[in-house]
Amino acid sequence: MNSDADPRFQRSRQAILSAARALLLEKGPVAVTHAQVAERAGVGRATVYRHWPRSDELLAEAMATVPMPLLDNPTAPTRQWLTRELTTLAEQLALADVRAVATTLASTALWDQQMDARRAQFATILAERLAGALDAAQDRGEVTLAVPVRDAAAFLVGPIYYRSTIEHGPAGSTLIETLIAAIGAWSAP
Amino acid sequence: MNSDADPRFQRSRQAILSAARALLLEKGPVAVTHAQVAERAGVGRATVYRHWPRSDELLAEAMATVPMPLLDNPTAPTRQWLTRELTTLAEQLALADVRAVATTLASTALWDQQMDARRAQFATILAERLAGALDAAQDRGEVTLAVPVRDAAAFLVGPIYYRSTIEHGPAGSTLIETLIAAIGAWSAP
Numbered sequence: 001m002n003s004d005a006d007p008r009f010q011r012s013r014q015a016i017l018s019a020a021r022a023l024l025l026e027k028g029p030v031a032v033t034h035a036q037v038a039e040r041a042g043v044g045r046a047t048v049y050r051h052w053p054r055s056d057e058l059l060a061e062a063m064a065t066v067p068m069p070l071l072d073n074p075t076a077p078t079r080q081w082l083t084r085e086l087t088t089l090a091e092q093l094a095l096a097d098v099r100a101v102a103t104t105l106a107s108t109a110l111w112d113q114q115m116d117a118r119r120a121q122f123a124t125i126l127a128e129r130l131a132g133a134l135d136a137a138q139d140r141g142e143v144t145l146a147v148p149v150r151d152a153a154a155f156l157v158g159p160i161y162y163r164s165t166i167e168h169g170p171a172g173s174t175l176i177e178t179l180i181a182a183i184g185a186w187s188a189p
Numbered sequence: 190m191n192s193d194a195d196p197r198f199q200r201s202r203q204a205i206l207s208a209a210r211a212l213l214l215e216k217g218p219v220a221v222t223h224a225q226v227a228e229r230a231g232v233g234r235a236t237v238y239r240h241w242p243r244s245d246e247l248l249a250e251a252m253a254t255v256p257m258p259l260l261d262n263p264t265a266p267t268r269q270w271l272t273r274e275l276t277t278l279a280e281q282l283a284l285a286d287v288r289a290v291a292t293t294l295a296s297t298a299l300w301d302q303q304m305d306a307r308r309a310q311f312a313t314i315l316a317e318r319l320a321g322a323l324d325a326a327q328d329r330g331e332v333t334l335a336v337p338v339r340d341a342a343a344f345l346v347g348p349i350y351y352r353s354t355i356e357h358g359p360a361g362s363t364l365i366e367t368l369i370a371a372i373g374a375w376s377a378p
Contacts, residue, residue: 028300030219096299103296106354110289111217123356146371151348151364155371158351159343165295166350167312167343175340182335182344182371 013051015041020062025097029104032059059104060114066101069093070125074133078142081133082180086156090171093164103165127153134183145184155183202240204230209251214286218293221248248293249303255290258282259314263322267331270322271369275345279360282353292354316342323372334373344372 019041023031033055038045052058069092071085092098109119131149138145147155156179160171180186208230212220222244227234241247258281260274281287298308320338327334336344345368349360369375 026300028297100299103292103299107292107296108217109357110285110292111215119355120357127356147367148363151367154348154352154356154360154364155367158348159340160347161351161355162347163343166308167316168298168309171343174337175343178336178340178344 012041012043012047015043016048016051016058017062017065020058021065021097024059024062024104025100028100029059029108032062034058056108056112057114059108060112060118063101063104064118066097068101068122069098070122071129071133074129074136076137076140076142078133078137078140079180079186082156083176086160086171086176086179087173089157090160090164090176093160094170099164102161106165123153126157130156138184141187143184143186147183152183155179201230201232201236204232205237205240205247206251206254209247210254210286213248213251213293214289217289218248218297221251223247245297245301246303248297249301249307252290252293253307255286257290257311258287259311260318260322263318263325265326265329265331267322267326267329268369268375271345272365275349275360275365275368276362278346279349279353279365282349283359288353291350295354312342315346319345327373330376332373332375336372341372344368 016037019037020032023036023040034045034048034052037055037058038048041048048058052061069089071089072081075081093102105115105119105122109116127150130152134143134145134149134152137143159175159179163169163171163175205226208226209221212225212229223234223237223241226244226247227237230237237247241250258278260278264270282291294304294308294311298305316339319341323332323334323338323341326332334341348364348368352358352360352364
């Protein structure tokens with residue numbers, strides 16, 4: 001009946017995804033049901049079922065429309081790159097939609113394999129990018145690390161994540177500079 | 190009809206709370222519905238409604254039966270107290286029930302005032318206890334802090350929380366010792 005090329009099909013798909021994302025941000029993941037999404041999107045419930053037979057898959061796809069904070073490719077000097085990237089990450093984690101997706105991901109990952117795969121992918125990208133950048137910085141003589149590189153993401157991102165999701169406050173420049181200074185002895189710029 | 194003193198009322202209340210907690214751990218907060226809790230507890234759905242007219246309040250009360258990691262009252266020497274308390278906190282956050290409650294709390298706090306009050310209380314206890322202990326340690330000459338005391342909880346608890354809830358790994362003694370060493374210059378014991 002419907003096909004991916006049908007413009008009406010594409011339009012209702014976009015309307016459903018937007019409605020699911022809006023419900024997640026306003027009321028949380030429990031509100032992303034076929035009935036509530038249909039009402040918000042102004043389509044019939046059968047249409048929602050046709051696109052997403054399962055509401056957990058609709059939730060996952062709505063969450064995927066929110067860009068999650070990652071780290072850009074490292075550049076030297078590493079200390080300036082870290083300051084810039086951690087500041088951006090803190091600003092993103094202060095946004096309501098990113099905070100909603102991050103906490104929903106951490107929670108649903110415990111009970112949903114697809115969500116857990118996304119959680120693991122997110123954690124791995126941050127961990128590998130930080131470990132790679134700090135390893136290279138140490139090789140270049142920029143820093144002598146006080147932290148094993150495998151702990152760098154927990155050490156640097158963990159406090160910003162905790163400040164945002166548990167303490168509900170901003171991770172300011174003092175916290176970010178303190179973390180970067182504490183990860184090792186930096187040589188003078 | 191029923192009263193708090195009625196032993197049958199108390200028994201069904203306990204059965205419902207246990208069922209709600211088991212469902213939360215096995216399937217997540219979305220499974221804590223009147224219907225599923227009634228089935229698991231072996232009581233009628235009307236009985237669940239009589240005790241908890243709202244399922245979000247039942248979820249909150251089931252979550253409150255899981256003891257959350259806090260910090261015991263500080264003792265000197267502070268460095269040993271920190272090692273002991275952060276090790277306990279990491280062990281607790283590695284437990285499935287504590288991890289389920291912590292991530293559910295962080296997520297539901299965004300949309301539920303009662304949950305948000307519990308989140309804030311949890312964050313405040315950890316922050317005040319750490320700030321108080323580290324302030325006193327600095328006054329006694331045990332440590333010269335590299336981190337503002339208001340950031341101590343994010344700095345020390347954040348990485349352990351991130352390791353548990355995002356990286357799904359254990360926060361081992363290396364990470365804990367690195368964090369304690371990085372928070373300031375400790376005088377020789």
